[in-house]
Amino acid sequence: MKTSYLSLICGLSIIFPINAKTIDVDITPVVSQEKSVVAPEIYGQFAEHLGRCIYGGIWVDEDSDIPNTNGYRNDVIEAFKALEIPVLRWPGGCFADEYHWKDGIGPKNQRPTMVNSNWGGTVEDNSFGTHEFFNFCELLGIEPYLSVNVGSGTVKEMMEWIEYITAKDGPQAKLRKENGREEPWKLKYIGIGNESWGCGGNFTPEEYSNVYRRYQTFAHDFDGNKLYKIASGASDYDYNWTDVLMKNAKNQMKGLSLHYYTVWNWNDKGAATDFTPELYYYTLGKALEIDSVINRHAEVMDKHDPNKRVAMILDEWGTWWNVEPGTNPGHLYQQNTMRDAMVAALTLNAFHKYSDRLKMANIAQIANVLQSMVLTQGDKMVVTPTYYVFKMYVPHQGGTFIPLEINTPYTPVKSERKDFERKVPMVNATATEKDGTVTLSVVNTSLDDKAKVSVPLESLKVGKIESGEILKGEKISDYNDFDSPEKVKTEIFKDAKIKNGHLEIEMPAASIVTLKLV
Ligand code: AHR
Helix, strand or coil: CCCCHHHCCECCECECCCCCCEEEEEEEECCCCCCCECCHHHHEEECCCCCCCCECCCECCCCCCCCEECCEEHHHHHHHHCCCCCEEEECCCHHHHHCCHHHHCCCHHHCCCEEECCCCCEEECCCCCHHHHHHHHHHHCCEEEEEECCCCCCHHHHHHHHHHHHCCCCHHHHHHHHCCCCCCCCCCEEEECCCCCCCCCCCCHHHHHHHHHHHHHCCCCCCCCCCEEEEEEEECCCHHHHHHHHHHHHHHCCEEEEEEECCCCCCCCCCCCCCCHHHHHHHHHHHHCHHHHHHHHHHHHHHHCCCCCCEEEEEEEECCCCCCCCCCHHHCCCCCEHHHHHHHHHHHHHHHHCCCCEEEEEEECCECCCCCCEEEECCEEEECHHHHHHHHCHHHCCCEEECEEEECCEEEECCCCHHHCEEEECEEEEEEEECCEEEEEEEECCCCCEEEEEEECHHHCCCCEEEEEEEECCECCCECCCCCCCCCCEEECCCEEEECCEEEEEECCCEEEEEEEC
16 A cells, blocks of 8 residues: 555644545455454453542542532443443552552541652542442442552551452451441452552562562452452563563462553653654554564463463553643643544454453553543543444454454555554454354554455355444544534444455545444
């Protein structure tokens, strides 16, 4: 595919050309004996005490004028219901290693405050604590994923927190009951520290392996609750961290985490809404690179654990731009365009390929921080283009992965920096099967050209299009804000048909299509 940059920059926004070419692309399903199921948990979310993620994003307090249910925003609850969120990680992030859970229980007017030193020095009043988090998860049928404080906490603190949450009787259960919760909650996922190589304590992997082994020893199962213990993992290309942790502690963990953001320059991450075609393709290249990063970490894990007993848990991922002008730099509030939607779709497509090892992923973050599902301002809320991708992809949750061969042209990504040189496939896709329905999601990454996609259906044993949805903007930089909340949204997709045993899809430039086939 030829990358025409003539279509760019009109007041720094990228307009799709009127005289677009149509490029033929073939997608062939590969019949495979090895079946792996896409863990619903890879559609997980992350909520940190950071900026307005919790306060103003999820939680407004019972007395707020903003319509709420027991303090949780009604608009946000409704939006989240449609995503069928399987798991939610809390309370951090870097915040987790400074969080002392006892500050967040009991009468609100008696809870101590603290300075959130990682995120803008904002004073945290602890009004959203253990009860508020677990009740929120219960309300939405979400599995909680607790990140415990290793960096500035103690083993005793962690032990008592688990007991408080999950024990039927005993001193911590008594305290919980005094605070209004009779029955224990269920707690499955527990992360021992966060980014322990950095904000979580600056450990070496050898040191952290030992610390992990000690902490997990005292992470007890109470009254039938069974913990799934996750060790703090590497970031990006740090394969040595994975190697050392697997070597020293694989028998003590169920999961090992990994973090990956699409940042190419931490000093200037670029604007969320103003970007050139070059930056668009760089970002997509960086997003696609998650495939090889997962693959390399998986190879290291395979070396120590060929039977794949230990899961890879990608518990932070997504785009990270400069904050919106005029907002607190420590609050990581960013807009979310069709470019972010493309990143989400390409990343989720890559995740499906590794469903034999990758058992959870948590996009950062659920509200008002980084690549969010929703943005709020006072009593207003918008859902983002990324939200729509997660909504379109709900049918993939729990589906059996169908490998695809894609015969597509590529957009070369040129750069003076070697590490930016990647190539972006024009068409990228994923397919899963569940209860006789095949869900196919196809991404046309081209800013210029339409794609005519052809898929032979024989091996899929389906012959009818049940439904179709498309997500696209008028411009790749389109986003939803409080004045135009529905600029980007999904529409019913009709440009697909079945002819001579082939599915034929006509996709506009920069679009994402999901089809259900029966
Ligand atoms: O998601 C924002 C921050 O990114 C998290 O707190 C930290 O774990 C990561 O560096």
